[in-house]
Amino acid sequence: MSVWATDFLEGYHGRALCCQLDGYAYDRKAVRTWLEENDKSPMTNLPLPTRNLIPNYTLLSAISEWKSGKQ
Numbered sequence: 119m120s121v122w123a124t125d126f127l128e129g130y131h132g133r134a135l136c137c138q139l140d141g142y143a144y145d146r147k148a149v150r151t152w153l154e155e156n157d158k159s160p161m162t163n164l165p166l167p168t169r170n171l172i173p174n175y176t177l178l179s180a181i182s183e184w185k186s187g188k189q
Contacts, residue, residue, distance in 0.1 A: 135178050136171040140164065143174050 136146045140159035152160050153169045 135174040137174045137177075138171060139167055143177050144171075146171060 135143055136149065137143050138149065138159065140162055142159070142161045144160070149160065149171065153166075157169070158165055
């Protein structure tokens with residue numbers, strides 16, 4: 119498995135993926151915990167205009183497609 123593929127799957131492990139307005143994808147549980155005490159992006163440290171999370175179906179689909187091609 120390539121390093122890229124390992125990085126691609128590293129944060130997944132069957133968990134819900136989401137994105138924030140900073141453009142990064144996060145594990146939903148981890149970023150919710152972060153947002154309980156912070157109003158800044160965990161990646162850029164810039165203020166976030168909202169704490170709303172958007173499901174990242176595109177990334178989840180890409181991971182599922184990649185995994186199905188490896189079986």
